[in-house]
Amino acid sequence: xxxxxxxxxxxxxxxxxxxxxxxxxxxxxxxxxxxxxxxxxxxxxxxxxxxxxxxxxxxxxxxxxxxxxxxxxxxxxxxxxxxxxxxxxxxxxxxxxxxxxxxxxxxxxxxxxxxxxxxxxxxxxxxxxxxxxxxxxxxxxxxxxxxxxxxxxxxxxxxxxxxxxxxxxxxxxxxxxxxxxxxxxxxxxxxxxxxxxxxxxxxxxxxxxxxxxxxxxxxxxxxxxxxxxxxxxxxxxxxxxxxxxxxxxxxxxxxxxxxxxxxxxxxxxxxxxxxxxxxxxxxxxxxxxxxxxxxxxxxxxxxxxxxxxxxxxxxxxxxxxxxxxxxxxxxxxxxxxxxxxxxxx
Amino acid sequence: xxxxxxxxxxxxxxxxxxxxxxxxxxxxxxxxxxxxxxxxxxxxxxxxxxxxxxxxxxxxxxxxxxxxxxxxxxxxxxxxxxxxxxxxxxxxxxxxxxxxxxxxxxxxxxxxxxxxxxxxxxxxxxxxxxxxxxxxxxxxxxxxxxxxxxxxxxxxxxxxxxxxxxxxxxxxxxxxxxxxxxxxxxxxxxxxxxxxxxxxxxxxxxxxxxxxxxxxxxxxxxxxxxxxxxxxxxxxxxxxxxxxxxxxxxxxxxxxxxxxxxxxxxxxxxxxxxxxxxxxxxxxxxxxxxxxxxxxxxxxxxxxxxxxxxxxxxxxxxxxxxxxxxxxxxxxxxxxxxxxxxxxxxxxxxxxxxxxxxxxxxxxxxxxxxxxxxxxxxxxxxxxxx
Numbered sequence: 098x099x100x101x102x103x104x105x106x107x108x109x110x111x112x113x114x115x116x117x118x119x120x121x122x123x124x125x126x127x128x129x130x131x132x133x134x135x136x137x138x139x140x141x142x143x144x145x146x147x148x149x150x151x152x153x154x155x156x157x158x159x160x161x162x163x164x165x166x167x168x169x170x171x172x173x174x175x176x177x178x179x180x181x182x183x184x185x186x187x188x189x190x191x192x193x194x195x196x197x198x199x200x201x202x203x204x205x206x207x208x209x210x211x212x213x214x215x216x217x218x219x220x221x222x223x224x225x226x227x228x229x230x231x232x233x234x235x236x237x238x239x240x241x242x243x244x245x246x247x248x249x250x251x252x253x254x255x256x257x258x259x260x261x262x263x264x265x266x267x268x269x270x271x272x273x274x275x276x277x278x279x280x281x282x283x284x285x286x287x288x289x290x291x292x293x294x295x296x297x298x299x300x301x302x303x304x305x306x307x308x309x310x311x312x313x314x315x316x317x318x319x320x321x322x323x324x325x326x327x328x329x330x331x332x333x334x335x336x337x338x339x340x341x342x343x344x345x346x347x348x349x350x351x352x353x354x355x356x357x358x359x360x361x362x363x364x365x366x367x368x369x370x371x372x373x374x375x376x377x378x379x380x381x382x383x384x385x386x387x388x389x390x391x392x393x394x395x396x397x398x399x400x401x402x403x404x405x406x407x408x409x410x411x412x413x414x415x416x417x418x419x420x421x422x423x424x425x426x427x428x429x430x431x432x433x434x435x436x437x438x439x440x441x442x
Numbered sequence: 443x444x445x446x447x448x449x450x451x452x453x454x455x456x457x458x459x460x461x462x463x464x465x466x467x468x469x470x471x472x473x474x475x476x477x478x479x480x481x482x483x484x485x486x487x488x489x490x491x492x493x494x495x496x497x498x499x500x501x502x503x504x505x506x507x508x509x510x511x512x513x514x515x516x517x518x519x520x521x522x523x524x525x526x527x528x529x530x531x532x533x534x535x536x537x538x539x540x541x542x543x544x545x546x547x548x549x550x551x552x553x554x555x556x557x558x559x560x561x562x563x564x565x566x567x568x569x570x571x572x573x574x575x576x577x578x579x580x581x582x583x584x585x586x587x588x589x590x591x592x593x594x595x596x597x598x599x600x601x602x603x604x605x606x607x608x609x610x611x612x613x614x615x616x617x618x619x620x621x622x623x624x625x626x627x628x629x630x631x632x633x634x635x636x637x638x639x640x641x642x643x644x645x646x647x648x649x650x651x652x653x654x655x656x657x658x659x660x661x662x663x664x665x666x667x668x669x670x671x672x673x674x675x676x677x678x679x680x681x682x683x684x685x686x687x688x689x690x691x692x693x694x695x696x697x698x699x700x701x702x703x704x705x706x707x708x709x710x711x712x713x714x715x716x717x718x719x720x721x722x723x724x725x726x727x728x729x730x731x732x733x734x735x736x737x738x739x740x741x742x743x744x745x746x747x748x749x750x751x752x753x754x755x756x757x758x759x760x761x762x763x764x765x766x767x768x769x770x771x772x773x774x775x776x777x778x779x780x781x782x783x784x785x786x787x788x789x790x791x792x793x794x795x796x797x798x799x800x801x802x803x804x805x806x807x808x809x810x811x812x813x814x815x816x817x818x819x820x821x822x823x824x825x826x827x828x
Contacts, residue, residue: 132778139777140740150694151643151736153674158644 102131187394190407208300209267213260220260224253280330280418284323287439288365291335291374292317295363298339302347311346314362321367324441326419331439334412334423338376338435339363341408344399345380345433372441379432383425391425443630443826444468444522445763447507447794451515453485460493463520470520472528472623474561474765475499475610476798478514479600483610486516491612495520496530498623499610500563502798503599503770508788511781514601519763519796523826527626529554532609534616540575541582547622548586557627558587561765561822562595566607566801568618573655573711573723574607576802576814579620584812592632593622593812594822596767596800602688607801625824633757634822636805636815637746638769639738640707642697644672649730656719657710657726665720666713672734686720687711692771695817698732704807707735707816709771723802723816737775746819747786749808754790761823764788766797769817773799787821797821 098106109115109123231246295315302309339361346359364375383391390396392413397406416423421439446468448459463470473490477483479501490497505517531550533543551558562583565574576597583593598607609621625632651659660668670679673694678684687709695709712721726732766784773780788795803820806812 135778139779143737143775143777147737150673154644154672154734157672162645 098131099134102127102134191411206267206297206301208304209297210264213264213267216260217257217264220253220257224250224257227253280327282325282327285326285328285331287321287324287326287331287372287374288317288319290328290332291315291363291365294332294335295339298336298343302340302343306347309343309347311343311359311361314360316362316364318364318366321365321372321441324372324439326439327415330415331419334415334437335363335374335376337408337412338437341435342376342378342380342433345378349380367441368438370441371438374437374439375434376437377432377434382429382431382433383427384429388425388427392423443762443824444470445794445824446470446520447518447796448520449505449507449510449512449515449517451481451512453482453489456486456516456518457489459518460489460495460520468520468522470495470522471525472496472498472521472523472530474519474521474623474796475516476502476505476518476796477516478502478505479603479606479608480514481516483608483615487610487612487615496528497610497612498530498561498563498621499615500596500598500621500798501600501608503601503801504773505796505798506766506781506784507796508794509785511784517796517798519765519794521763521824523630527629527826529624530611531622531624532611532614532616532619533621534614534619536616536618540578543620544579544582545586547620548583551587551622551624554624555626555628558591559625559627559630559632560587560591560593560595561623561625561632562593562620562804563609563622564595564597564620564802565609565616565618566597566599567604569606571604571606572618574618574802575724576804576816577706577724580804580812580814589811591812592627592806593804594632594634594765594767594806594820595622595804596798596820597802599770599799599801602770604687629827631759631825631827632822633753633759633761633825634805634820635749635753635808636803636810636813636818636820637742637749637807638705638707638815638817638819639742639745640695640697640735640817641738642705642733643736644734647696647732647734649726649728649732652719652726652728652730655722655725656714656717657722658717658719664718666718669710669720686713693737693775694735695771696726696732697735698726698730701811701813704810704813706814708732709816738772740776740779743776743779743783743786746783747790750787750790750821753808759825761791761793761825763824764791764793764795764797765822765824766795767800767803767805767818767820767822768797769803769815769819770799770801771817772819783819787819791823793823 106124106127109120109127112120115123227246227250231243231250234242234246292315295313299313342361346361349357350359360379362377364377366373366375387398392409394410395406396410413423416437416439419439421437423435423437425433425435427433446463448456448463450456450459473495475486475490475497477486477499483499483501487497487499502517504511504513505515506512507517507519531547533547535543551560564576564579567573574597584591587593598609600607606617608615608617609619610616611621647660649657649660650662657665659665666679670676673690675690691710695707697705698708700706708726709723710720711723713719714721764787766787768780768784776783784795784797803815803818805815805818805820805822
């Protein structure tokens, strides 16, 4: 018992003026007070002890969390650097993919330019001969003939100008293809665009591999007027799909299957407020197990060095940025059709 | 069922107390004995045997009845219950496994009654100083009896000596075994619950290296270093005579996640210096999630009593007797208030009560399943159905 309370208790015990009943009541209260005091002292001591320990534990925990926060911050910095490196590498890969597709086009472009150049050369030569003839007629004084020859020369020069412009257009197109897209959309004749890239891709491949041959079919829906797209981007997608289709039929052809005739067809079609571009081949088709991976970046079935695995991934991104859709319908051993859907307005 | 609780500090005290209790025609058939290892339990058993009273006994780490808490003495709850309504079973595990013994006990209980309810005590530490794995007992007993069957109880103590605990019945005792008071559940109703009060503190921790009862690493760091550092006892690491259990872990065990929404306290008992590991009272498998703890607040006593009051009110039921199995670790935490907790429960149920401070508890938290507990106040009432 608390010594002061014990002192009071002793005093009560010895007090002669108090009755036994009063003493009992007082002693009971005293004992109760002693218990309360004991509990209070215990609570105080324990609270102090627990407070001390809890404070240490929490301080240590906070310090640990601070260290973890720093470690996470460092990891974040390292991750950010890796992310930047990755983005830079991806940008380089995208550029190399563009250059690769430009390579696909080069031979086709050369073929396409050759035609107007032939015209320019031929008409220049003919015009030169006509002008020599005209000089003779001037000396002869046959002004009627001079006049006729001059008209022919003018017509020839118009043709030279026309074919010169065509070559200019092709070169500009090539430059446009290699340039980074500004993303600016413009009204574009999709049928012309698709036809142009079909021919470029075909002649490109033919220039590289004389033995390559495939039946080309095109079926354009003339009800489609212009649609609002970024032409070099959509052109890149179409070129990629056509190049892939040629690759697919060529691979199948190498298998020397009896009666196999490689065929690639392109088709445009207006369906309600959508324009569909279909690129089909009768190659080996895409195995089901990889079908859901073909639009993933860096996925390729081509041998190392022959494909970056970015073609379809970039195509997917381009079509999505046009609010469109791209999907593949494929039957193993029978062929594949890639379907691009774009909003018609 | 009639019940009376008695206490004493010697066999003769107990003899007198029984004679007094029998004065009004009370004829006890069962004695639930909680006794200090310092007492002559064999003599107490013989005394009870001579009075034709069946003994269910466990050594204690302090013991109590209504209005009296003692240290190193004897507390007994005497029950007058028809012999056909109960059976005392005893299993000395010896070379068996805990699971096999528990399963055997369950099959005997089911043979006795189709709907048995049990009061169970196991040993806490054997003479080799090995801890009894209470979780194994509870899991095996629960599975063998059926998950709907009720049992409450605790693990025997030895006044904090940690040298050997015992359970016993008439003529038998063991330092590694189980004793059960099997009741006919169709005739005797058990009602009770377990509450701990320790709360998680700080962040979730994960065991990253452990083997059996040895805990090597927490979150990839030395468990010994972390435990001492975080509880402000780093300077004690090199002290040879620092008693980790008494001076630290009894108050600051770990709280470990188990089942759904349930936790269990697991306590470092020692340090294995050669292995540089904490020796836990129960295994903490790798991957276990746990927290450091803060000890129960002082209002835990009110919480225990209020919850019991609510349960009594909801059940609208009285009790014939009350048994309390309170973790030995609650004494230093609650100090003089520990008596208030036990007395408060007896007050709620207005019934004879006996209990002891245990080295582990068996019971259910409110609406929980049958589980092993540590740090808990586990109480159970017995009521004979009309």
